[in-house]
Amino acid sequence: MANQPIAELFGFPPDSETERATRYRTNRLCPYNNKVPSCTKDSVTDPLGVCTIFHGEKLAVICPVRLRQDWIIAEQAAAFFFPPKANWTTLVEVRLKDKQGKSAGNIDVVLVAYDDEGRITDFGSLEVQTVYISGTLRKTFFKPLMDDRTAYFATDWAKSRKKNPGPDYLSSSRKRLAPQLIFKGGILKAWKRKQAVAVHSAFYDTLPKLPEVAQEKADLAWLIYDLVWDGHDKKYNLKHTRTVYTEFKTALDKITISEPGPMEDFVAALQIKLDAKLEGATLAQLADTSADIPADEPDLLDQLENL
Structure with a gap:
């Protein structure tokens, strides 16, 4: 099992033969409060029912619905948004429009507080962020597993030369999380x-260190979770790890603005390129001027390779 990437399939370990796991796998159901009973990841008719993959010795949650288990995230977001004993409920996939009436996207979950007559008194947004993956999962692993479980588990994946897909945290934060926070x-x-973002701890740990504030000063809460193995149920269960309270603007700046390295290194890289160009180097030769960099300057080499 350790050499293949799928950690959870339709909510359960892929090798689980319990009656419940078999029923969810056979009917392609979602046990984690999807908007419909079935899994709809990537496709309504042919869902990619992988909730979580292995990443070395760790797990990487790749489906946002996975973090809805038992609606723990809603309960904890409500505790941040509203006073104790407030009446509240959840509304999912709510369209948000800007001043011009153009869509700014759907909010994953809007929590609304209401009075005894059912009138809204307050609301807050809850976004659920999981990681994109690089590499092929459906064709190389998911389809063979669904087609022939016996053959799949008999395969020595370490010798198969099939590359396991992996999490792409950088793209996920810059191309998904950051735009959501901005728009x-x-x-x-x-x-x-107030806003909250629910994330797996492995994802949060890849973000820049966010400046924390006291809960009463925060307008953005990061709800951080892990998957913990339950030996009795023979499956992973969602567990709240911690909450980080931040201010929206400072957190957004930290995520979206890159910290600069030494400008001197960049200028040195430019000088190498310029010297080569003035000496008549071709474009191909200019691309290879990294060969002129001493071996004890790896940071400069890295910057040249990205020019």
Whole structure:
């Protein structure tokens, strides 16, 4: 099992033969509060039912619905948004529009507080962020597993030369999380509504260190979770690890603005390129000027390779 990438399939370990795991796998159901009973990851008719993959000795949650287990995330977001004993509920996939009426995207979960007559008194947004993967999962692993479980588990995946897919945390934070915070979060911030983001701890650990504030000063809470093995149920269960309270603007700046390295290194890299060009180097030769860099300057080499 350790040499193949699938950690959870339709909510259960892929080798689980329990009656419940078999029923969910056979009917392609989702046990984690999807908007419909079936799994709809990537496709309604042919869902990619992989919730979580192995990444070395760790896990990487790749489906946002996985973090909805028992609606723990909603309960903890409500504790941040609303006073104790408030009446509240969840509304999922709520369209948000900007001043011009254009869509800023769907909010994963909107929590609304309401009075005894059912009128909304407050609301907050909850985004659920998991990681994209690089590499092929469906064709190389998921389909063979669903087609022939016996053959799949008999395969020595370490010798198969099939490359396991892996999490792409950088793309996930810059191409998904950051735009969500900018477009949707910016509107909610202007409305002075609190926000929360639910993430797997492995994802959060790849973000820059966010400046923390006291809960009463925060307008953005990071709800951080892990999957913990339950030996009795023979499956992973969601567990809240910690909550990080931040201010929206400072957290957004930290995520979206790259910390600069030494400018001197960049100028040195430019000088090497310029010297080569002035000496008549071709474009191909200019691309290979990294050969002129001494071996004790790895940071400069890295920058040249990206020019």
